[in-house]
Amino acid sequence: MSFEVMLRQLTVGFGQTCLIFFLTLIFSLPLGMVVYFGRVCRIKPVSWLVKIYISIMRGTPLMLQLLVWYFGPYYLWGMNIGGYKLTAILLGCSLNYAAYFAEIYRSGIESISKGQYEAAALLGYSKGQTFFKIVLPQVVKIVLPSVTNEVITLVKDTSLVYSLSYIEMFAVAKQIAASQTTVVPFFIAGVFYYIFNYAVAWGMELLEKKLDYYR
């Protein structure tokens, strides 16, 4: 197999990697906020449940969670899981990352001083206005470095879906390596991951710089 063919096949796989990556981010970033609100909910059973959820998401391997999301419905209810693979992957990745994001948001929100809330209250801002206009913009700046960390980890974690035989870049690389008995596809895949993450880090740094106008 020529280098060009390899590259083309891996690029197709990379498209799937990107798909999983972006969809997971789109779902998990806002979902993390919902999980945060559940975590600090005043209704005790809700916050307990969310705490247990976060604990499980962080305490077990993502690969295992993916297997459970995919095969669970079949073993439990005999569900036909034919066209369900991508859904299971997005469910597993999004719910896992939302748990991490929720904790990052929590640390950011808790670092906003009480004085900010009091000043906002005195000026008559509603609770919603206080959160969205005063608190959230400051939180974004605070949590950005931690979020960058998670996002970079997610790029690499997309390779875990090969355990469900989902054909993305890593699975393609493994297939080619086995059939052609060569290590080259692994190198190429490695370069793809590295460049992708370099771009992510560069983009996030740009964002951080953009928020550098205040301290």
Next chain:
Amino acid sequence: MSLLEMNHIRKSFDGVEVIKDISLSVEKGEILAIIGPSGSGKSTLLRCATMLETIGGGEIRYLGKRAAWMEDGKPVFPKKQELREIQSCFGLVFQNFNLFPHFSVMKNITDAPIKVQKRKKEEVYAEAKVLLEKMGLSDRADAYPYQLSGGQQQRVSIARALAMKPQMLFFDEPTSALDPELTGEILKVIKNLAAEHMTMVIVTHEMNFAKNVADKIIFMDKGVIAEQGTPKEVFSSGNARMKEFLGKLEND
């Protein structure tokens, strides 16, 4: 009718009573200074008056309207709409400014009048410019709080409170976080407000300032009003605790 009335206010934290049955009133145009040692309950009293803290007993009225009172042993506030009206009566200047760091000076001042009071943008901006000029900060409108000195930040926070057009202003130790030079800046601003007959309640450790600017002084100690009256009366009072407090200050 008094602008502010606090009747038999009580407040405890974890069973420790920090305010024990305090009553006071503030008339329109009056300047009240509250002095006393740390831990005497001055700031807590102010926080109760501005409704940042619930009361544990008594009632608070603004312009005769109940702002906080007790029902079945629990503190109650009026309904949302009425509460908003009452809250718009007063502004508060904090000890550590509490400016919004991600807003420019101009936005710190204009955002609430525009977004909360729904006033016209042009009108609010024009007023903010006048306020900034008064505070000697005309050239800092586009700066961010971190770029300003403590004194400048405090002047912005005074402008921010004034932009809401309150009928009275509370100051919670407005100079405690500042060095003597910057303290002077702030005291001058407050004096100018006094000259415009702004109603003010000032918790402060600046005795000379309180003596010069206030119409009435309350000396608090251990959660009660130990002495009150005109500056002259209070500073020449025979109250032992007051004498001890002032004596210590003078020895410094």
